[in-house]
Amino acid sequence: MSLKVDEKKGYFGEFGGSFVPDELKQVLNLLAEQFDHYKNDPEFIEEYKYYLKEYVGRENPLTLAQNLTRNLGGVKIYLKREDLNHTGAHKINNVIGQILLAKRMGAKRVIAETGAGQHGVATATACAMFDMECIIYMGKLDTERQALNVFRMELLGAKVVSVDKGQGRLKDAVDAALNDLVENYQTTFYLLGSAVGPHPFPTMVKHFQSIISEESKRQILEKEGKLPTAVVACAGGGSNAIGAFAHYLEEESVKLIGVEPAEAPTLTEGVPAVIHGFKCLTLLDDQGNPKPTYSISAGLDYPGIGPEHSYLKQSGRAEYVTITGKEALEAFQLLSKVEGIIPALESSHAVAHAVKLAKQLTKDDVIIVNLSGRGDKDVEQVFNMLKV
């Protein structure tokens, strides 16, 4: 199958693009040009790889989940261990890439928006290390619910701006960050956290997250001498999933499966629409506005999804399934108990689907589950959910 992707313009079939005011478009065009240049620059690549190794701790293992494999009848289940990265998830891969680009472009300030706070913490971490001024926009409601993450960001030297407009949620924080960018683009870099937003962000985030499948493909060929039957990853905005899929897109024998929360089934039930400056499949309410979603994992609560996933779904190259909060919670406990690995609630959605899938496959099959993050951040929430 040949995929209709135009990375230069940021179109994935009919999805993607850049639906923003002219002044912002100019800023994004400049960013696209610079990204295009540096992504092929040997020194830039070397520096990116250096920090991934020395700061993030890559490459991380592709661990055979021995007990899970045995319990499920012998289908080999491998876990790609993004949970072992510094800061405990895949988000840092992208943050390091973008901050190196920001430095090359001469930026002095980095701004970002965050909902649950995980992208804000990853950004604040890298800004501390690279000595950049860091401003994190966060909806007022989210700052109240995620007080500990606000404190983490402040410890790391970031300034957290609580956005009181609108509903005080992620969308309002995005608007505030975009306004800041338009006003201060000469000194400021907007560091976006998932494979969403107007061009070039989806392409750029995919590029930096592709390290996941670059490694996993090499690792699985070393361990099994063949490609996996399936790669399974959870999808919120879609960055860990697109990174986990990237190097298998052209390998038609490999099934690519994205897992959404049943409470935010963007790809399963969404319709094509423009939100936040790009076109994707998205959940709309009766008035045609992006619909607020309520999943147990804050990191998967986004009414839209990256444009490339929208296209992979439409073209049939990838398959998207849903997992309920209850199933994710069971998988969270299962992996903890049998493998001694506490997964993030987001990643637990992928684990839950892999368990279902394993029951339909045979001993000759191999599944890679992208373990996008570790679950320490979720332990208190799970404690409260299991208590009632």
Ligand SMILES: *Cc1c(COP(=O)(O)O)cnc(C)c1O
């Ligand atoms: C943020 C987050 C996600 C969801 O984001 P994607 O862009 O869809 O990858 C998934 N897992 C973890 C652990 C996260 O922190």
